[in-house]
Amino acid sequence: MENNLFLTTFLENNANYYHVSRRKPxxxxxIQHQKDYYEVCFVLKGQLRHRHNREQYVLSSGDCFIIPPGFQHAVEAMEENTMCFWLMFQGALFFPGYYHSNIQKMLGSLSMENCYDSERAQMKINFPQMEQNQICHLFDCLIYECDSVSERSNNSLILIASIxxxxxxxxxxxxIMANELCRINEYDAIMPDCLRYIDENYMKPLTISFMAKHFAVSASYFSVIFPKVAGAPFKQYLNRKRINAAVALCADQALPFHKIAELCGYxxxxxxxxxxxxxxxxxPSSFRTQLQNASNES
Structure with missing residues (x-):
């Protein structure tokens, strides 16, 4: 059974980026599987076995797990009365408004290349009794909200964010994750410097590997966190910066396009x-012609 792998891409209410339910496993x-969205499971009662390859964890009432997209795992009930809350959601649900929150920092940690380690993916999270009651109440409210409201509401998003x-x-x-949080906070603090460096050096042969080495950060985390800061993936941000510079240079009719390309980092x-x-x-030639025609008309 360990070798049986299927990819689940169905996400109910996919236009709203999430789905919540209360059900048995x-x-x-x-069956060992992976999904293309984040998954949270909170054990309401009973016990379940959470497996990742050859490792397995037993979760009891009040325990929880959260796994990132692409993480292979399997879940099975160990008792007949096992009941769980399930929340599946897309990371886009928390962008850009929650960027500096622990939510985004956790999602960033889970999404790094080495997150496919059971220790990092948090196969089992223990909750204090007070927070067990709190999260149960939040799930009940969210399910009621989703069942009674046809479209995504602010109330639903607030409840999901609270969970x-x-x-x-x-x-x-x-x-282990507390140390990770310290490292993430250090990375977040240097991201403005990374953007400034790109803005000033876009004409150089910049890559994610170079940027990560230059700023002494993990390349995998840099690639995850950069879009959340810049609003676009690294390569797209860099190309946009270069083309904006090229647009300004096109106004110089004497400057050949191969030289413009070189000056902009291509x-x-x-x-x-x-x-x-x-x-x-x-x-570029059509754009330059348009500039010239507009100049002649004026």
């Missing part, structure tokens, strides 16, 4: 042309 949960924030707080209570003209058309909708 089903047969499909018992995930509670999970994040206990996730980082683990000593090693070959074909890549420059391709990206210029992608972002501007026209070729």
């Amino acid at each position: 089903e047969f499909a949960d018992q 995930i924030n509670t999970v994040a707080r206990n996730y980082f209570n683990n000593p 090693a070959d003209t074909s890549t420059f042309y391709r990206n210029f058309i992608k972002y501007m909708g026209v070729s």
Whole structure:
């Protein structure tokens, strides 16, 4: 059974980025699988076995797990009366408004390349009794809200954020994850410097590996956190910066396009042309002609 792997891509209410339910573990949960969204399971009563490859953890009432997209695992009930709350959600649900929160820091930690380690993915999270009661109440309210409201409401988003924030707080209570939180906070503090460096050095051959080494951060975490700060993946942000510079240089009629490409950080003209058309909708030569015509008309 360990070798049986299927990819679950169904997400009910996918336009709203989440789905919540209260149910027993089903047969499909018992098969080693992965999903393309985050998954939270809180054990309401009974026990379940949570497996990842050859490792397994027993979760009892009041325990929880959270796993990232792409994490292979299996879940099975150990008692007939086992009942769980389940919350599946897309990371986009918490962007950009929750960027500096523990929620985003936990999602960033889970999404790093080495998160596919059971220690990091938090196969089992323990909750204090007071927070067990709190999260049960939040889940009950969220299910009621989703059943009674046809469209996504602010109330639902507030409840989901409260649930995930509670999970994040206990996730980082683990000593290993507490150290991770310190490292994430250090990374977040240097991200403005990273953006400033790109803005001033876009004409150089910049890569994620170079940026990570230059600022002494993990390349995997840099690639995860950068879009949350810049609003776009690293390569897209860099290309947009280069093309914006190229647009300004096109006004100089005496400057050949291969020189513009070079000044903007493109090693070959074909890549420059391709990206210029992608972002501007026209070729560099057509854009220059438009500038010249507009200048003549004025």
